[in-house]
Amino acid sequence: MSSRLGRVGLWLIAAVGSVLVFGAVAGALLEIADQPAGLEAMVVAALPDSGVGHPVTGVLLNFRAYDTWLEVAVLLSAVVGVAALRAGEVGAPPPEEPGPVMRGLAEVLVPVTVVLGFFVLSVGSQGPGGAFQGGAVLAGGLVVLHLGGYRWVGETRPGLLWAGLVAAAAAFAVAAVAPVLAGGELLQIPLWRAHATIVMVEVAVAVSVAVTLAFVFVAASPHRR
Numbered sequence: 183m184s185s186r187l188g189r190v191g192l193w194l195i196a197a198v199g200s201v202l203v204f205g206a207v208a209g210a211l212l213e214i215a216d217q218p219a220g221l222e223a224m225v226v227a228a229l230p231d232s233g234v235g236h237p238v239t240g241v242l243l244n245f246r247a248y249d250t251w252l253e254v255a256v257l258l259s260a261v262v263g264v265a266a267l268r269a270g271e272v273g274a275p276p277p278e279e280p281g282p283v284m285r286g287l288a289e290v291l292v293p294v295t296v297v298l299g300f301f302v303l304s305v306g307s308q309g310p311g312g313a314f315q316g317g318a319v320l321a322g323g324l325v326v327l328h329l330g331g332y333r334w335v336g337e338t339r340p341g342l343l344w345a346g347l348v349a350a351a352a353a354f355a356v357a358a359v360a361p362v363l364a365g366g367e368l369l370q371i372p373l374w375r376a377h378a379t380i381v382m383v384e385v386a387v388a389v390s391v392a393v394t395l396a397f398v399f400v401a402a403s404p405h406r407r
Contacts, residue, residue, distance in 0.1 A: 234376075265401070280331040299316045301316075313391065321395035349390045353385075360379075
């Protein structure tokens, strides 16, 4: 009887706590909704100097490129940690031959994900989309390829694998240092080459995100060498 009362008490505490947390979050959201737009007007006004036509892309890859560069470094650090924990165990194909359904599904889905991933990447400079979203779609294609019994190039050639993993960090480094060599400041991209620089960085980030997510999936797979 006492154990049942104890469970009921815990349920009541959890229920009351959930209601309080929900009320606090709802109140905060309602308060935010009543506040002015903040920096949105400033971003829209400065957008012609960013080299792209979408405010999110302009903020991520120009106005606060330092933050995005750090996010890329965090992804690379995660990969290094996974590689250290799974040294010598990454890249093994599944021990059993996938069935015809899985192989056929891979043959159908992988081309679709490649086209969709690069489409999402390409529209990022003018509309919703971009490198991280496109990279996630491409990573899904690599995962399906692996599950279908096909070994993508990163699994067979470690050099190309690591080139893809560090592509984003390297592209950001080039974009950051080039203005300094021209007499400017770090990551101060001039308008005349802002669009080309952002496109280069976005492509590199998409490749790194795709390879990183697929790499972590394969490393965490129970079918390891």
